[in-house]
Amino acid sequence: MVHWTAEEKQLITSVWGKVDVADCGGEALARLLIVYPWTQRFFDTFGNLSSPTAIVGNPKVRAHGQKVLTSFGEAIKNLDNLKATYSKLSELHCEKLHVDPENFRILGDILVIVLATHFGKDFTPACQATWQKLVGVVAHALARNYH
């Protein structure tokens, strides 16, 4: 089980409290599709992904980004039990969605960059380190039930 110090929990909740989930989620997913275009392979049904402008303006990208980040919020509410929280989602991503877990890691890193653009100098090295740990454990929990 992952151990979180009081300081880490504080760094997570204080940042999360100021995050606009729709905005950040949409932006993170858009950047994933733009910076690592091969990730578009999972989104054939999303319509126009032909350019960064199209991707950023695509309502399906925004909606799905919001969905993904909302799920992150669940992780933050259940920091002491991520395994159970993500058990079904892990199975889904393996059995139905067939997503290489490497994608969870790169999306996590993109989220960290989006947070840095939103919080600037407040996103201190200590803050980043806590969020790197969080995105890492979320990625691990999502990959846990792969077979």
Next chain:
Amino acid sequence: MVLSSADKANVKAVFSKIGGHIEEYGSEALERMFFSFPSTKTYFPHFDMCKGSAQIRAHGKKVGCALVEASNHIEDIPGALSKLSDLHAQKLRVDPVNFKLLGHCFLVTVAAHNPSLLTPEVHASLDKFMCTVGTVLTSKYR
């Protein structure tokens, strides 16, 4: 992976904006990397890891200046970084995985200081540039 002319223009534009702070950004990227990815400290057992240490600042300056050099010679990064490639292959032998970590932390540093500069397109170009630099620096490993 190839840097398009748009990528090169984006990268040059970034470094012309941040060039004056490159020592500060290089140091901050290192500091962020050491904090977030403690295994990277294993290459610097002799360093004072306190925030703002003279060693981190000096090394951050070296790293930052190398990135500026690469961006100034973006048409021939292998040529511009050839001596550094030799150094990393023969002497330093930093595991290739670590260049991704430093590249990521450099992006976070740029993002934190210049959010409006790091549009998705510029983010993509800078990420490709950092990957290219990492690839060049490890290109003579074997």
